[in-house]
Amino acid sequence: MKYTEEHEWLRVEGDYVVVGITEHAATQLGDVVFVELPETETMVAAGDEAVVIESVKAASDILAPVDGEIVEVNGKLVDNPGLVNEDPTGAAWFFKMKVDDLSVLDQFMDEDEYNDLIA
Amino acid sequence: MxxxxxxxxxxxxxxxxxxxxxxxxxxxxxxxxxxxxxxxxxxxxxxxxxxxSHMGQVILRPKGTMADLALAFEALMPVDVLGLAPGRQRYGLFTNDAGGILDDLMFANRGDHFFVVVNAACKEADVAHMRAHLSSVTEIDFVQxxxxxxxxxxxxxxxxxxxxxxxxxxxxxxxxxxxxxxxxxxxxxxxxxxxxxxxxxxxxxxxxxxxxxxxxxxxxxxxxxxxxxxxxxxAGLCLYGHDIDTSTSPVEASLTWAIQKARRAGGDREGGFPGAARILHELANGPARLRVGLAPEGRAPMREGTALFAGDEGVGTVTSGGFGPSVEAPVAMGYVTASNSKTGTALMGEVRGKRLPVSVCDLPFHKTSYKR
Missing domain, CATH: 3.30.1360.120 (Probable tRNA modification gtpase trme; domain 1)
Incomplete structure (x- = not known):
């Protein structure tokens, strides 16, 4: 698992990168009440707004961590946004991306580095 | 901090x-x-x-009679102060000469004085306002x-x-x-x-x-x-600085219930409060816009500032909005033109560049359960 400074986690699954938010991010957001997912088969660049997530407090964006194509989204979150709080690092993944070269993930933090960031 | x-x-x-x-x-x-x-x-x-505790607590202790103080207090609000019985509290609104709302408040008749609770952000201004207009009839104790x-x-x-x-x-x-x-x-x-x-x-x-x-x-x-x-x-209640402010009149804000008969046209003490010309005119003829409940159809909350449209025409703005945990859906309120204020009117709210359906609805969203 890799981590971004935007508090996303990235997990490699075959050729794809699965993207979600960390427990820390979910706690900071508070109760999530709305998730808007990207269209599949769209190309995104690193830093593009990919997901809109709204908690009882405010709206925030989840950015595409790397360049690539959105190949699958987690439709369950649309009907059950609270899953983001219940299981942020498991069932509440947001989308899967296809990237040219998985070594692009090397730039991101490992778990120890991320834990230092939020400590 | x-x-x-x-x-x-x-x-x-x-x-x-x-x-x-x-x-x-x-x-x-x-x-x-x-x-x-x-x-x-x-x-x-x-x-x-x-x-x-951030809210302002103020005691008004009359220099003369409670009735004289009540009448002076009434000159600041389109509200019946004189008719409030001892042991009772009432919702009030300080208005300005343009009929806008300076603050909303609660005031209680405690027999030989009034107790007033005002909003935190307005409390210094409210106390100055009372000192400027009521000092001849009352001591003003800003409780600290x-x-x-x-x-x-x-x-x-x-x-x-x-x-x-x-x-x-x-x-x-x-x-x-x-x-x-x-x-x-x-x-x-x-x-x-x-x-x-x-x-x-x-x-x-x-x-x-x-x-x-x-x-x-x-x-x-x-x-x-x-x-x-x-x-x-x-509960459909206004937050000062968001749903009501100096640009909104009590009538536009759908707070006409707070204006008792005694202060309306034909009442015993008709008018005589700041902005009476506009407020009485709006009571008689209807205001140009009204605060209404707004129920977004989808799950996306429509927050403060969301622009509202009827067709291509801009007809209003959301002043408070979010997710209603008891309603289990997004809830909002805002101002729309009078012709679009009827319950059930279908409008569109612009969220992140997309226009999403929202309908005008009755307030409150959640039934109140006061012990009357």
């Missing part, structure tokens, strides 16, 4: 795990570990304790040494009666001054959540012990500003 004021109960909030944020010049708990959603639901099902707590929810009555049996007989908008362990409390049966409950002013030195005594009751959880906002929004 160094230039922010601290509440008397600051340390208690921190020890309860309150997440402190700046609000109206104070460090205030926005939520506790339970989180906004659970705090909201707990208040609707049991009882929640809120610290609202008392905390203000709100206990809200269906179990609030039962819980408070355990500590102070005398409060059980109080009805909605009654006020009383019972004693708790030697401290005089100023209690009103009211609040800002749509639930039954109380607002309780207590000497600051005793506030922590009293708050802890309430929190020790099984039904009571501490509730932060986040849930206070979603509770009042579901």
């Amino acid at each position: 160094s230039d922010l004021l601290r509440l008397g109960l600051h340390d208690l909030h921190v020890s309860l795990g309150g997440k402190m944020v700046p609000f109206a010049g104070y460090e205030m708990p926005v939520q506790y570990p339970a989180g906004v959603m659970k705090e909201h639901q707990h208040t609707r099902s049991a009882a929640g304790l809120f610290d609202v 040494n008392r905390a203000l707590l709100a206990l809200q929810g269906p179990k609030a009555g039962e819980v408070l009666a355990r500590l102070i049996p005398d409060t059980a007989a109080m009805r909605f908008m009654d006020v009383a001054r019972p004693v708790w362990q030697g401290a005089e409390l100023w209690v009103s049966r009211s609040g800002y959540t749509g639930e039954d409950g109380f607002e309780i002013s207590i000497p600051e030195a005793r506030a922590e012990a009293f708050a802890k005594a309430l929190l020790a009751e099984a039904e009571v959880l501490p509730i932060g500003l986040g849930a206070r906002d979603s509770l009042r929004l579901e």
